[in-house]
Amino acid sequence: MTDRLLSGDRNQCAGCGEMFNSSAAFDKHRTGAFGVDRRCRTPDEMRKVGMSNDGGWWITEKNQRFAPDMDGLTGTTIASWAAR
Numbered sequence: 001m002t003d004r005l006l007s008g009d010r011n012q013c014a015g016c017g018e019m020f021n022s023s024a025a026f027d028k029h030r031t032g033a034f035g036v037d038r039r040c041r042t043p044d045e046m047r048k049v050g051m052s053n054d055g056g057w058w059i060t061e062k063n064q065r066f067a068p069d070m071d072g073l074t075g076t077t078i079a080s081w082a083a084r
């Protein structure tokens, strides 16, 4: 996994075209056995395994750090998280 064409650890799947916020999220959207039935999960399947789409970027799961509503509601939340 050395494909870093997009910023940071973000990447786009060449198979389904979905965008991922991390290589971990990318890995999680792939399912099946290598060389057998390896394929991309559909968006519905991704949600079923706990992934969510944050502003166009799929993330492995919702967590406090990446919750998009946090910095919208309280401008200091992100900064206080980063200070920990």
Ligand SMILES: [Zn+2]
Binding pocket: 013, 014, 015, 016, 017, 018, 029, 040, 041
């Ligand atoms: Zn894909």
